[in-house]
Amino acid sequence: MPSKSLRVGVLTGGGDCPGINAALRAVTKSLTLQHEAKVVGIRDGFQGLIDRDVEPLHYRDVSGILTQGGTILGASNKADPFNYQPRGDADVSAQVVKTYRNLDLDVLVAIGGDGTMSIAHRLIDLGLDIVGVPKTIDNDVVGTDRTFGFDTAVRTATAAIDQIHTTAQSHHRVMIVETMGHYSGWIALCAGVASGADVVLIPEIEYNTDEVAQVCLDRQRGGQRFTIIAIAEGAKQEGGHRVRQGRTSADSNSARLGGIGHVLADQLRERLDSGVRTTTLGHMQRGGTPTPYDRNLATAFGTRAASLAANGSSGHMVALQDGAFTTVPLGQVADRTRTVPLDDPLIASGHSVGTSFGVKNLEIPNRAEAPSPL
Numbered sequence: 001m002p003s004k005s006l007r008v009g010v011l012t013g014g015g016d017c018p019g020i021n022a023a024l025r026a027v028t029k030s031l032t033l034q035h036e037a038k039v040v041g042i043r044d045g046f047q048g049l050i051d052r053d054v055e056p057l058h059y060r061d062v063s064g065i066l067t068q069g070g071t072i073l074g075a076s077n078k079a080d081p082f083n084y085q086p087r088g089d090a091d092v093s094a095q096v097v098k099t100y101r102n103l104d105l106d107v108l109v110a111i112g113g114d115g116t117m118s119i120a121h122r123l124i125d126l127g128l129d130i131v132g133v134p135k136t137i138d139n140d141v142v143g144t145d146r147t148f149g150f151d152t153a154v155r156t157a158t159a160a161i162d163q164i165h166t167t168a169q170s171h172h173r174v175m176i177v178e179t180m181g182h183y184s185g186w187i188a189l190c191a192g193v194a195s196g197a198d199v200v201l202i203p204e205i206e207y208n209t210d211e212v213a214q215v216c217l218d219r220q221r222g223g224q225r226f227t228i229i230a231i232a233e234g235a236k237q238e239g240g241h242r243v244r245q246g247r248t249s250a251d252s253n254s255a256r257l258g259g260i261g262h263v264l265a266d267q268l269r270e271r272l273d274s275g276v277r278t279t280t281l282g283h284m285q286r287g288g289t290p291t292p293y294d295r296n297l298a299t300a301f302g303t304r305a306a307s308l309a310a311n312g313s314s315g316h317m318v319a320l321q322d323g324a325f326t327t328v329p330l331g332q333v334a335d336r337t338r339t340v341p342l343d344d345p346l347i348a349s350g351h352s353v354g355t356s357f358g359v360k361n362l363e364i365p366n367r368a369e370a371p372s373p374l
């Protein structure tokens with residue numbers, strides 16, 4: 001009797017980002033070509049396992065999607081089966097287990113961010129076999145130096161800050177650009193340094209408003225009549241609060257952030273004569289065609305996840321550490337956030353070229369061999 005083919009489910013949880021389709025293509029093509037597996041696409045993240053909303057994914061279904069942003073399967077960041085918002089935060093995980101069994105899946109590949117990895121870890125305790133693939137523009141998944149989506153978001157944010165320069169210069173204004181990134185400052189740091197922002201404000205370093213205003217005044221007095229400020233949505237002033245937009249999103253495991261750029265603008269207007277404007281980049285950072293780096297990272301992660309799935313190595317997330325591909329137990333990833341360490345080399349480099357991080361005397365720990373985000 002011929003042996004049963006391996007059946008692998010795949011879903012994309014949390015917010016979308018560039019590179020997810022590249023990962024879906026890699027998982028599906030690699031499982032089909034190398035392991036003669038059947039792939040089942042699960043729609044809208046864990047929602048598809050709650051509702052049994054699935055579709056077969058064949059080799060041809062994922063042809064031509066490498067360059068497309070978003071996810072052909074759809075995503076949801078409101079479908080945490082352990083806190084299912086549409087049913088008053090009920091625990092519907094038993095429904096997920098039932099669908100997994102009814103679909104006769106051998107393993108599930110969960111492509112997602114920190115929220116998805118945390119849910120995956122809890123589902124493993126209920127008997128599911130799951131392999132994780134880290135994606136998010138935020139680059140905040142513990143256990144991997146890079147998530148795909150991040151490089152594209154940094155490119156978008158950098159280009160946006162570059163565009164803002166002309167108005168800043170022409171109108172002698174303070175121009176604030178708010179990036180996404182949730183509780184981590186990776187996007188603001190990398191795009192801010194890449195675009196030569198004068199001030200970079202990240203959640204990991206609480207800023208002092210008087211100091212930020214002083215930077216603007218000093219620049220004015222020195223003949224540079226404009227200031228560009230890159231601020232992460234999760235940044236806050238010393239002793240202040242994060243600016244939230246609404247209710248907690250269950251899958252992303254936290255509140256929606258946004259609006260600190262406008263708060264800072266008001267604070268600066270009280271201290272400066274010059275015009276102050278804020279641009280919030282928002283979801284445009286999640287869109288667009290993935291950069292070559294993100295396509296390749298997604299392809300490398302996807303093919304490795306396919307191998308893990310085929311070899312029965314569940315319970316792990318594929319990862320990139322110090323330039324090498326590896327795997328990390330999901331238990332080490334769940335319920336944690338990878339923020340920017342203060343000894344990150346890019347902070348030191350920015351500081352050296354005069355970028356302000358919003359505090360007067362920034363103390364940078366000396367660790368020359370720290371892994372670089374570049």
Ligand code: F6P
Pocket residue numbers: 015077113136137138180181182233249252256257286
């Ligand atoms: O995790 C990606 C991300 O874009 C964060 O940077 C941001 O805080 C959040 O998702 C926004 O989520 P939503 O799409 O639900 O507004």
